[in-house]
Amino acid sequence: xxxxxxxxxxxxxxxxxxxxxxxxxxxxxxxxxxxxxxxxxxxxxxxxxxxxxxxxxxxxxxxxxxxxxxxxxxxxxxxxxxxxxxxxxxxxxxxxxxxxxxxxxxxxxxxxxxxxxxxxxxxxxxxxxxxxxxxxxxxxxxxxxxxxxxxxxxxxxxxxxxxxxxxxxxxxxxxxxxxxxxxxxxxxxxxxxxxxxxxxxxxxxxxxxxxxxxxxxxxxxxxxxxxxxxxxxxxxxxxxxxxxxxxxxxxxxxxxxxxxxxxxxxxx
Amino acid sequence: xxxxxxxxxxxxxxxxxxxxxxxxxxxxxxxxxxxxxxxxxxxxxxxxxxxxxxxxxxxxxxxxxxxxxxxxxxxxxxxxxxxxxxxxxxxxxxxxxxxxxxxxxxxxxxxxxxxxxxxxxxxxxxxxxxxxxxxxxxxxxxxxxxxxxxxxxxxxxxxxxxxxxxxxxxxxxxxxxxxxxxxxxxxxxxxxxxxxxxxxxxxxxxxxxxxxxxxxxxxxxxxxxxxxxxxxxxxxxxxxxxxxxxxxxxxxxxxxxxxxxxx
Numbered sequence: 001x002x003x004x005x006x007x008x009x010x011x012x013x014x015x016x017x018x019x020x021x022x023x024x025x026x027x028x029x030x031x032x033x034x035x036x037x038x039x040x041x042x043x044x045x046x047x048x049x050x051x052x053x054x055x056x057x058x059x060x061x062x063x064x065x066x067x068x069x070x071x072x073x074x075x076x077x078x079x080x081x082x083x084x085x086x087x088x089x090x091x092x093x094x095x096x097x098x099x100x101x102x103x104x105x106x107x108x109x110x111x112x113x114x115x116x117x118x119x120x121x122x123x124x125x126x127x128x129x130x131x132x133x134x135x136x137x138x139x140x141x142x143x144x145x146x147x148x149x150x151x152x153x154x155x156x157x158x159x160x161x162x163x164x165x166x167x168x169x170x171x172x173x174x175x176x177x178x179x180x181x182x183x184x185x186x187x188x189x190x191x192x193x194x195x196x197x198x199x200x201x202x203x204x205x206x207x208x209x210x211x212x213x214x215x216x217x218x219x220x221x222x223x224x225x226x227x228x229x230x231x232x233x234x235x236x237x238x239x240x241x242x243x244x245x246x247x248x249x250x251x252x253x254x255x256x257x258x259x260x261x262x263x264x265x266x267x268x
Numbered sequence: 269x270x271x272x273x274x275x276x277x278x279x280x281x282x283x284x285x286x287x288x289x290x291x292x293x294x295x296x297x298x299x300x301x302x303x304x305x306x307x308x309x310x311x312x313x314x315x316x317x318x319x320x321x322x323x324x325x326x327x328x329x330x331x332x333x334x335x336x337x338x339x340x341x342x343x344x345x346x347x348x349x350x351x352x353x354x355x356x357x358x359x360x361x362x363x364x365x366x367x368x369x370x371x372x373x374x375x376x377x378x379x380x381x382x383x384x385x386x387x388x389x390x391x392x393x394x395x396x397x398x399x400x401x402x403x404x405x406x407x408x409x410x411x412x413x414x415x416x417x418x419x420x421x422x423x424x425x426x427x428x429x430x431x432x433x434x435x436x437x438x439x440x441x442x443x444x445x446x447x448x449x450x451x452x453x454x455x456x457x458x459x460x461x462x463x464x465x466x467x468x469x470x471x472x473x474x475x476x477x478x479x480x481x482x483x484x485x486x487x488x489x490x491x492x493x494x495x496x497x498x499x500x501x502x503x504x505x506x507x508x509x510x511x512x513x514x515x516x517x518x519x520x521x522x523x524x525x526x527x528x529x530x531x
Contacts, residue, residue: 058424078430090421094443094521103439104429137523 006067007159007191008032008055013064015050015217020062023216024050028064030210030219032193034158037185039194039202040210041248047217048195049163055193056084056161069158080108082159083152087167089144091136091151098123098132101151108155122150125184142173149181153188160185160192166201175233178204182231199252203244204231211251221251309491317491318498325480329499332464332477335392336507339399340460344453346400347407354408355415355441356433365412372405380467389471399463403456410452414445447522450515457511461504 008030015025025047032038040048053059055066057073068076076082083104091100098119105115123129126146136144145165152160166174178201185192196202202209206225213220225244227235235241291311297303298310305313318325354361380398387394418441426436468478477500484492 053424056428058427077428080430082428084425084428086421086425088421090419090425092422092440092443093523094446094519106439107429107431107435135521135523 005033006031007034007036007069008193009065009067009070010051010055011065011067013051013054013061013066015047015054015059015062025054025061026216026218028217028219032191034191035189037192037194037205037207038210039196039206039208040212041196041199041202042212042217042220042252043214044197045217046212046214048212050217051212052161052163052193052195056082058084076159080104080155081157082161083155083157084161085145085148085152085163085165087164089136089141089148091144091147093136096133096135097128097139097147100136100147101154104151104155118154122154125153125187126150126180140173141169142177145169145177146180149184153184153190156188158190160188160190162192162194164195164197167196167198174198174201175236179232181205182229186230199245199248200236203227203241203248204236209248211248211254213252213254220254223248223251306488306490309494313491314494314498317495321492321495325477325495325499328475328477328480328496329503331392331473331475332395332468332500333461333503333507335395335467335476336399336460336464336503338392339396339463340403340456340507342396343400343403343460344407344456347404347452348411348449351408351411351415352437354412356437361412361416368405368408372409376401376405377463377466380463381470383467384470384472390473395464395467395472395476398467399460402459402463406455406459407449407452410448410455411445414448415441417448418444446519447515447524450511450519453511454508454515457507458504461500461507465500 009032010028010030013025013028014023016023028051030038040051042048050059054061055068055073057066057077066073068081069079071079071081091097092103095103098116101119101122102115105118110118119132120129123132126149128143128146128150131139131143136147139147149165166177169177181192182205194202194205203225204227209223209225210219211221211223212218223244227238227240227244294308295311298308354364377398379401383397383401384394387397415437422440422444423436426440431439465478465481468476469482472479474480474483477496481493481496481500484490484496
C-alpha cells in the first residue's frame with residue numbers, strides 16, 4: 001500500500017439534521033496534506049464543528065465519504081489515528097492530571113512503565129511538570145486545556161482535531177497557548193484541523209484557512225497563509241499578517257458584499 | 269494544630285449548643301407546666317430508663333439494625349444492578365423507568381403487613397424485604413440519573429479513543445455516577461431503619477426494637493418507649509453517618525463537594 005497523499009480526504013460530504021429539514025453541510029470537498037495546519041473558520045451555524053465531528057467519525061455524513069490516512073473515518077477512529085480537543089477541556093474529575101493524560105494509553109493497553117514514561121514526556125511538552133498529581137479543578141482554564149492537548153497527543157496520533165480549543169480563554173492566555181500549540185505541532189509532527197471563529201487566531205496558526213459560509217454550510221474560499229514559521233509575537237505586527245487577516249475577513253463577508261455592497265461601504 | 273482545633277470548635281460548637289439548649293428547655297417546660305408522663309416524659313426520665321434498660325435496648329437495637337442493614341444491602345445492590353442494565357440498554361430504561369418513578373411515589377410502607385404474611389412474622393427476612401423495597405427506588409433513580417447525565421463530550425472522547433461500552437462504563441459513567449449514587453444511598457440508609465421498625469410494628473419477635481417500643485407504649489411505660497425511639501434514632505444517625513463517611517472516602521475528587529465546604 002502506498003503512502004496516502006492526504007491525511008484527510010473529504011469528498012462531496014453533505015449533512016442534514018432533523019430528517020433533512022436542516023442542511024448543515026453541502027458538497028464539502030477538501031484535501032488536507034500531512035503536516036498541514038488547517039483552520040476552519042466561519043460564522044456560527046456554518047457547520048464547521050459538524051465537519052470536524054464527521055472527520056472524527058463522531059457523527060456520520062448524510063452523503064459523501066471521509067477518509068483519514070487512506071482509510072474510512074470509522075476505521076481510522078478504531079486505529080486511534082486522531083486525538084481530539086474540545087472547547088472545554090472535558091477532564092475527568094476523578095482522575096489526577098497524569099491519569100487523565102494516561103487514559104487513552106490505558107485503553108491501548110500500554111504497560112504501566114511505558115505509560116508513566118509517556119505521561120512525563122507529555123507533561124514536559126505542555127510544560128505542566130509538577131502538576132501531575134493535581135486534580136483538574138485545581139488548574140486554571142489554560143492549564144486544563146494544556147492537559148487536554150497532552151491527553152490528545154499522548155498516543156501519538158497523526159491527526160489532531162481541535163474544536164475551538166481556546167474559545168473560552170481570555171485573550172492573553174489564548175495568544176500564549178497559540179504560540180505553545182505551534183511549538184507542540186512542530187515537535188509532534190502531527191497534522192492539525194482547527195475550528196475557530198477568531199480570524200486573527202486562524203491566520204496566526206495556520207498554513208491554510210478554510211473560509212466557510214452558513215445555511216447551508218459550504219466552503220466559500222481557501223486562503224493560503226504564507227507567513228514564515230516560526231511565528232512569534234512579532235508576526236502579529238507584520239503588514240503581511242494584517243493583509244491576510246483583512247483578506248480572510250473580506251472573504252467571510254464575501255456573500256454579503258455581493259448582495260448589498262452599499263451597506264458594507266456605509267459600515268466602513 | 270491549634271487552628272484545626274479552633275475550626276472544629278467553630279464548626280461543632282453552635283449545633284452542640286442548640287442541642288443542649290433544646291434538651292434543657294424540654295426539661296424545664298415539662299417540669300414548669302407539669303406535663304403528664306404519657307404525653308411527654310422528662311429527658312432525665314428517658315435517660316434513666318435508657319441506662320437501666322441498656323442491655324435489652326442495645327440488643328433490640330442491634331437486632332433491628334441488622335434487619336435494616338440486610339434490607340439496605342439487598343435493595344441497594346439490586347437497584348445498582350438494575351440501573352446499570354437500564355443505562356446500558358436504553359430501550360429497557362425508557363420502558364421501565366416511568367414505573368420506577370411511579371413506584372417511588374407509592375407509600376411502600378403500606379405493604380409491610382403483606383411482607384409479614386409472605387415471609388413470616390418472626391422471620392427477620394420479612395422486615396428486610398420491606399427495607400429492601402424502600403431502598404430500591406431512590407437508589408435506582410439516583411444511580412440511573414448519575415449514569416446517564418454524563419457530559420456528552422466525555423462520552424464522545426471515549427468514542428474517539430475507540431473505547432467499548434464496558435470500558436466507557438468502567439472509566440467514565442460509573443465514576444461519574446458515584447456522587448448521585450451516594451445521594452440515593454443516604455436516603456436509603458434512613459429509609460431502611462424506618463422500614464425495619466414499621467415492619468416490626470405490625471408484628472415481630474419481642475427482641476426487636478419496634479416491638480419493644482410498641483409494647484412499652486401499650487403498657488403505658490412511656491419512658492421506655494421514648495428510650496426505644498432514642499436508640500432507633502441513634503442507629504439511624506450512625507448508619508447515615510457511615511454512608512456519608514464512605515461517600516467522603518470515594519468521592520473526595522468531586523469539585524461540588526469542595527465548593528460546599530468552602531475551601
